[in-house]
Amino acid sequence: MRQQPSQQADLFALDQQRVLYAELCNAFYARELHRLSQQCANQPDPKRVSRLLDSLPYYVERAAFHIVHGHCPLTLDGQNGSWIAKQASKPPSCDVQANQTFYSSYAQVGILVPLVVSAGHLQYVTIDTLDQISSNRVHCNQAGWFDLQGQYQDTRLSASQQVQLLVPNKKNFTPACCGHRWQQNKVSSPRTLSLREMLLTTRINWKNFKKPMSVKEN
Template sequence: MRQQSSQQADLFALDQQRVLYAELCNAFYARELHRLSQQCATQPDPKRVSRLLDSLPYYVERAAFHIVHGHCPLTLDGQNGSWIAKQSTKPPSIDSQTNHAFYSANAHVGILVPLLVTQGHLQFVTIDTLDQVSSNRVHCNQAGWFDLDGHYKDSRLSGAQHAQLLVPNKKNFTPACCGHRWQQNKVSSPRTLSLREMLLTTRINWKNFKQPLPMKDS
């Protein structure tokens, strides 16, 4: 009887995983197709759109698989494909000395890092990865170069944007995963993360932020 109950529990858990996986795939497809349609309207590039559409099933299924089988302390909204957590009243604070101490000792290629991005009066946190590290600066895959204090030293971002490197910890990664935003230091509506960002959230090692989780094929 105990073995039968255990098997029933396993089947129920498996059914729940299948439902969640389907919900996430639907949410990600709807999100990415809407994003691509907006890009086509402003920057028509049939070849690029074709490439993105061809690769879309792979990345959608990969993100859904790793979220379903991952371990994240945040609450998941499967229908909307997003993470949920209580938002702080103000954006993360910047501490240059803390940044320098951390990155001078722990920066290495592949580590996940949070960035505080400012667009006018709007602020939010994104996730990026380090792909180059030198003795006095680090390079983020999407944003570009930063010094070890976390100050932006590149021109890749548009003139309306500014970024600040933060220390990877739960306090800084939580708003990045949940899309938290602040307008003039007041809570604003959250943004929707891109599929790339959702994939990166599945690689966060919440027990050791210095060592990201490997991305395995589903």
């Protein structure tokens, strides 16, 4: 029986998804194994490495699946397992008034937020998740506490780092997803995101930054 054009298109799309999924898995495995080898060389801990290796297939396949079936407005480099977008000439800055307006009204557990980090002369943006909310502060899962204006209120990070909360929007999430970096406010080569960070990029609710992404949406 001859296939209809719509069936052929569906099969072609399915084949493309399978190829992309395989490319992403290969890229993530290569990247994470290299990262683990460096960690093992610097801080040998056989039990920890064993746990990480045991869980690696699950997280690699989960990240690849959500990227293939997700809806992200950025361009994907499947062979390198990274997002691509034009880089701004300068890093995003913390707007305390915009932060106060957004986080006093829309902060809720589960939404993803961008953070701008300064480490020496290097600046970059990362992604974190709000996991606690109080009347005048919000808590990020990895970074710790911030006031509603975006100023850091914790001691979790090293003294050499300065970090500020940004308003979640496409402008601020794009450099976080793409690993954009700046050296003394000048464009530098992008960093490679960890597998955890790539997983977080698949959980951004690009349609409504005020709400966590539901299972159905992803």
